[in-house]
Amino acid sequence: MTDLSSLPDLPVRAVLPSVLSALDDHGTAVLVAPPGTGKTTLVPLALNRGEGRVVVAEPRRLAARAAAGRMAALLGEPVGETVGYAVRGDRKVSSRTRIEVVTSGLLVRRVQHDPELAGVSTVLLDECHERHLDADLLLALLLDVRAGLRDDLRLLATSATVAAGRLAELLGDAPVITAQARTYPxxxxxxxxxxxxxxxxxxxxxxxxxxxxxxxxxxxxxxxxxxxxxxxxxxxxxxxxxxxxxxxxxxxxxxxxxxxxxxxxxxxxxxxxxxxxxxxxxxxxxxxxxxxxxxxxxxxxxxxxxxxxxxxxxxxxxxxxxxxxxxxxxxxxxxxxxxxxxxxxxxxxIRTAELARFALELACWSTPDGTGLAWWDPPGEGALAAARSLLVTLGATTADGAVTPRGQKMADLGLHPRLARALLDGAEAVGARAAAEVVALLDSGATLTDVEAELRRLRSAHDDAARRWQREAKRLAALVNSPSKGSPDAALVVALAHPERLARRRAGSAPVYLMAGGTAAELPHGSGLGDAEWLAVAEATRDPGRVHGTIRLAATADEALATRAAPTLVSEVDEVHWDGDVVARHVRRLGAIVLSEKPLHKPDPQLVHDAVVAGLRAEGLGLLRWSQDGTRLRERLAFLHRVLGEPWPSMTDETLLSDVDTWLDLSRVRRRAELANVDAGTALRGLLPWPEAARLDELAPDRLEVPSGSHYRVDYRGDQPVLAVKLQETFGWTATPSLADGRAPVVLHLLSPAGRPAAVTADLESFWRTGYPAVRADLRGRYPKHPWPEDPATAKPTRHTTRRSRS
Known part of the structure; x- marks a missing residue:
């Protein structure tokens, strides 16, 4: 038990009684304290009241070690006595330890193995505002533990920012205590x-x-x-x-x-x-x-x-x-x-990170989709679904999300599921030490692109990075302890971790590889991997604006290794697709990579049909033969659908292509040239609704008769039907024509004798009265041989000049 008066006079000391009182009364609390106030070191010491161990969860290993060292120094003790710490690969505690500082991820594992946290009275979740994935998961699990198993477990969450309202709500409307920092300008x-x-x-x-x-x-x-x-x-x-x-x-x-x-x-x-x-x-x-x-x-x-x-x-x-x-x-x-x-x-x-390890922890907690847990922010559905799919591929969970014995073993390793799979299966294939070396490299990063070259460098180097890698490889090897089997194969271990990144070089001079997952990536200059046909890619990135990704770390592989490492990605299927014509072949693939192929001489007719439809949808209805009459029919039907609606069918590309079998017979089509022989207009007539189709020429006539006796085509391409006619042929026409049972007035484009636009109107009566005088004054001097009567509403319409009209 720590005497509060003996603690350094840091700002948080003033609120320690309030923190302890809140935990005693409510069981949970939120402490808002800026950096430098002493919350990470003084609060755990104050919580040590002899009622059980205090566990402090820090987001980073460096912070955990530093906090434990500072608290031990305040007590005048070495680390491992009253105050200890545990991080991955390093632990200093003893039977006398009452305060243990751990990383959030490590505490998640402890909660999974011992949900009741036997002997622990208080958990302090430090730096919650940083919103690390492990910390958010830990908070959700501890809230579940407190709700169902340990209602006496005290939870204290600390944050350096004042935005603690949601955090307090999650903790059951917990009291919020604020410590003011003594700062200088x-x-x-x-x-x-x-x-x-x-x-x-x-x-x-x-x-x-x-x-x-x-x-x-x-x-x-x-x-x-x-x-x-x-x-x-x-x-x-x-x-x-x-x-x-x-x-x-x-x-x-x-x-x-x-x-x-x-x-x-x-x-x-x-x-x-x-x-x-x-x-x-x-x-x-x-x-x-x-x-x-x-x-x-x-x-x-x-x-x-x-x-x-x-x-x-x-x-x-x-x-x-x-x-x-x-x-x-x-x-x-x-x-x-x-x-x-x-x-x-x-x-x-939780909104941006890859969630495979997170998903495995949820599966171990028997809630694969996270339902039933209280989240600060819930995981994204898409990212979680992708993670759960990966776990099934790795054998960590069943299809319904239940953790398998293999998955439980993977989780216990404390590694990302990909790395856990590589270590377990790699140890069986190439031995524990060889597998552990590669996994340690994949988990820590490399300076070279060639995995084998980087491993040789690390084995002989004596810098900090090499020593850290050597310690981690030794630790990982001890976790699996399999005897060496055969020759070490770094590429196999890499492929076990990232089977979808197995890659085969594309044809051509540039070192571009297609990965099994479908992504193209290229080797940087001077990678040292030469002209390898196959690579097991450990790391690839893609910069914004770049067409291809860039391979950062890889090992030379071959097809036999690829199929051994990723048997679930190997498939043999009949593929029929459109590539200008129908292409049919029997293909053996590793994901997106074609291993072998041969032509299919008698492909499934349904697959052929689907390929032709896909070609039409990709390239458009222009592949068909569109006569003038066919195009006109489509425009007229589109007009009627727009004005009258059903049962007149929509004529948009999207609609026609969505249900192409209702109007096109593609049963004998396999080539572009055969599509070009299909008369689209004739096919479209199959969509005419009956008995309404009998009124097509009445509702949307191809041509309209004008007062002069001429017949002109109606233009249905715009929002309104348009009729272009010479002005003299409309004399005496006072009622504007309309179509579709009078619902669509025709817009008249009145032309000069030379066929140029003179006026546009959808109201002839108004035009003769207000518009025509100006047109007459402007044009009759230019076209004196044509009639320009003062009263066009009563004048005789004509297609001819004044002389021919008189005769």
């Missing part, structure tokens, strides 16, 4: 990058400015380890210690970045330093405005991390790091006007 400035300037260069320039304009250390935020390395190289000449801080570093190097020094420091950090960690001595913050976020292109099956703009809330948290100990400065590396366009809060990972 932070002067903001904006440094827009020059045109074409990379983020690393902008950040490096801002770091130099920050060092020149004030004292203290500088904390710079960059999206990932690659940008940190490049920025560090740009700052190599600084008279200061430049230290990286990200999750891929060893524990020793992470601790080194967090320790104060005699010399000034420039700490180049990813999002790990936004809220979960405190970096002492910082007086200036440089913010690139970028972060890594999980994104997945579901259509192409390319998942991974994308570089995105930070939210306004994150930018505020980052800037606040400069004002924890004294007045500070924050340099934002974007134009000031863009600040207003930032999203308010980070996008929850």
């Amino acid at each position: 932070v002067e903001l400035s904006y440094r827009a990058p020059a045109r074409g300037e990379r983020p690393e260069a902008t950040v490096a320039s801002a770091v130099r400015k920050a060092l020149s304009e004030g004292d203290g250390d500088v904390l710079a935020f960059l999206p990932g380890a690659g940008e940190i390395a490049r920025t560090s190289a740009l700052l190599s000449s600084l008279d200061a210690d430049v230290l990286p801080l990200h999750g891929r570093l060893s524990a020793a190097r992470q601790d080194e970045a967090l320790r104060p020094r005699d010399r000034r420091r420039v700490v180049l950090a990813t999002a790990v330093a936004e809220s979960s960690l405190t970096v002492p001595g910082v007086r200036a913050v440089v913010d690139s405005g970028l972060a890594r976020a999980p994104r997945v292109d579901h259509r192409r099956g390319l998942a991974g991390l994308a570089t995105v703009r930070v939210s306004a809330a994150v930018a505020e948290q980052r800037a606040g790091r400069a004002g924890r100990e004294a007045p500070g400065r924050a340099y934002r590396c974007w134009p000031e006007h863009e600040q207003a366009t930032l999203p308010a809060y980070p996008e929850p990972e």
